[in-house]
Amino acid sequence: MDMDMDIMEIIDMMEDTISKASSVPLTGKIMLDKDELLDFLQEMRLVYPEEHKEAKWVKTERQRILDEAEERADAIKKSAEETQERLIDEHEITRQAYEKAEAIRDMSERDAREIKMDTDKYVDEILADVEHRLDLLLRKVREDREEHLNN
DSSP, X not given: OOTTOOXXXXXXXXXXXXXXXXXXXXXXXXXOOHHHHHHHHHHHHHHHHHHHHHHHHHHHHHHHHHHHHHHHHHHHHHHHHHHHHHHHHHHHHHHHHHHXXXXXXXXXXXXXXXHHHHHHHHHHHHHHHHHHHHHHHHHHHHHHHHHHHHO
């Protein structure tokens, strides 16, 4: 028999031999060549260890690939979490910067309103003082003029 056969091929050959075997009349039994059947079994014994090694290797390789894939998945997940955390931090920093800028703008607008009100008040006081002095001066001028006309 061929050493490159696998167990399934040997089983197929055994089925073929059984289906072609001569039947014993009135019994439902068949006649098989004992040596041929023993050869099939011997071939299975020879092939089984090799297939078992291959199956074991496939199983080990499969587990190695799964472990490697899991490690990669974990690394990708960790990287994604770090990126997410960094973006959240950046977003938080940006949000805080906008809040601070808005607070500074509000404070500047309030200060500008106060300065304008203080300036307006100061100008009004100065103008009121000038008006008062001008009134006094105008009265004095009228008095002097009247005195001058009466003399």
